[in-house]
Amino acid sequence: MIISSALDYREAARRKIPPFLFHYIDGGAGSEMTLRANISDLAAIPVRQRALRGAAEIRLSTQWFGQQSALPLILGPVGLAGMFARRGEVQLARAATASKIPFVQSTVSVCSIDEVAATCPHSLWFQLYVLKDRGFMRDVLERARGAGVTTLVFTVDLPTPGPRYRDAHSGMSGPYASLRRLFQALTRPGWAYDVGVMGRPHDLGNISAYMGRRIGLEDYIGWLTANMDPAISWPDLEWIRDFWKGPMIVKGILDPEDARDALRFGADGIVVSNHGGRQLDGAISTARALPEIARAVGDGVVLFADSGVRSGLDVLRMLALGAKGVLLGRAAAYALAARGRPGVENMLSILANEMRVSMTLTGVASIGEIDESILALTDIGK
Numbered sequence: 001m002i003i004s005s006a007l008d009y010r011e012a013a014r015r016k017i018p019p020f021l022f023h024y025i026d027g028g029a030g031s032e033m034t035l036r037a038n039i040s041d042l043a044a045i046p047v048r049q050r051a052l053r054g055a056a057e058i059r060l061s062t063q064w065f066g067q068q069s070a071l072p073l074i075l076g077p078v079g080l081a082g083m084f085a086r087r088g089e090v091q092l093a094r095a096a097t098a099s100k101i102p103f104v105q106s107t108v109s110v111c112s113i114d115e116v117a118a119t120c121p122h123s124l125w126f127q128l129y130v131l132k133d134r135g136f137m138r139d140v141l142e143r144a145r146g147a148g149v150t151t152l153v154f155t156v157d158l159p160t161p162g163p164r165y166r167d168a169h170s171g172m173s174g175p176y177a178s179l180r181r182l183f184q185a186l187t188r189p190g191w192a193y194d195v196g197v198m199g200r201p202h203d204l205g206n207i208s209a210y211m212g213r214r215i216g217l218e219d220y221i222g223w224l225t226a227n228m229d230p231a232i233s234w235p236d237l238e239w240i241r242d243f244w245k246g247p248m249i250v251k252g253i254l255d256p257e258d259a260r261d262a263l264r265f266g267a268d269g270i271v272v273s274n275h276g277g278r279q280l281d282g283a284i285s286t287a288r289a290l291p292e293i294a295r296a297v298g299d300g301v302v303l304f305a306d307s308g309v310r311s312g313l314d315v316l317r318m319l320a321l322g323a324k325g326v327l328l329g330r331a332a333a334y335a336l337a338a339r340g341r342p343g344v345e346n347m348l349s350i351l352a353n354e355m356r357v358s359m360t361l362t363g364v365a366s367i368g369e370i371d372e373s374i375l376a377l378t379d380i381g382k
């Protein structure tokens with residue numbers, strides 16, 4: 001099929017991978033109001049078209065915590081990526097390295113940190129969930145440090161998994177799930193050979209390494225549910241701040257008060273995010289939440305954002321609303337599922353080209369120049 005936009009990879013992924021995996025990527029919590037609002041609120045923000053601003057050379061590079069990035073983009077953490085494509089996390093890390101941007105490896109990745117770091121030592125970030133098993137948290141942080149991870153992304157919006165209706169219907173969970181997954185795999189022979197056969201082992205590499213036994217896909221939801229810790233609050237986490245000496249980013253902030261708490265906790269960065277609409281259905285979209293949080297934290301932390309970004313123009317909008325960098329979730333997951341590492345690199349170059357065009361037409365030549373003055377302000381930006 002012809003791919004001309006990042007969103008084309010969604011359809012390409014749908015054709016390539018079994019439905020239970022496609023819906024796991026594509027779906028959100030509850031009736032998916034927040035998932036839809038992330039996309040529609042962001043896309044509805046009008047930008048100011050300017051004329052003859054003389055932006056001959058557009059520069060897309062930026063830096064955070066002294067680390068250079070060729071684009072204001074980060075491949076965000078996506079659990080189970082190693083099921084979307086063969087050893088998917090390694091492919092994502094390689095695509096990020098080739099594109100000179102960071103990759104954030106999820107706690108619940110198929111490949112272990114060591115497997116990813118060995119193939120791709122450049123600018124590896126690691127995402128950690130808040131878990132009941134503090135022994136696991138400490139073990140995985142030590143592994144991350146030992147593997148050369150530069151930056152920790154600490155996700156705080158999953159004290160309990162959001163209800164994902166689609167997963168029960170698709171076979172990701174629900175009755176006869178493994179049988180349904182097996183039948184679906186037979187309808188996608190390319191994926192079945194490439195990932196199902198050649199992409200083994202299919203376990204959660206970081207967790208298996210700690211437990212000393214295989215934690216497979218069938219244990220995934222159970223392990224996640226049993227290990228999330230809804231009782232936790234900021235003071236319980238101080239040991240992590242003490243332990244991790246490098247930059248630490250708190251991911252999953254949607255409220256200005258929580259942003260101030262994260263600041264007091266010692267976060268170097270915050271990701272304004274509702275987990276791509278996968279947690280609290282009815283939560284505010286990131287585009288709406290971002291400006292107020294930007295005002296609340298000022299220059300005290302590096303502000304990142306995600307949820308709903310599907311084009312280079314969307315990236316520009318997030319930057320104009322106050323973010324200094326943007327994480328990609330589904331945009332990268334679709335591209336990986338559809339075409340592996342080359343797909344992810346191509347998707348990134350599509351976004352980069354769209355950014356160049358949008359910056360030219362809004363009259364800005366570098367990432368540092370982007371602010372709310374490029375928006376034709378609506379109530380979202382106020």
Ligand SMILES: Cc1cc2nc3c(=O)[nH]c(=O)nc-3n(C[C@H](O)[C@H](O)[C@H](O)COP(=O)(O)O)c2cc1C
Binds near residue numbers: 108155276
């Ligand atoms: C399939 C999938 C798995 C995800 N797994 C994780 C994860 O393991 N850790 C995490 O912090 N966020 C996870 N997220 C959330 C993303 O990092 C990101 O916040 C979200 O996808 C952004 O929204 P977008 O997909 O609309 O870009 C996941 C998202 C998706 C789509």
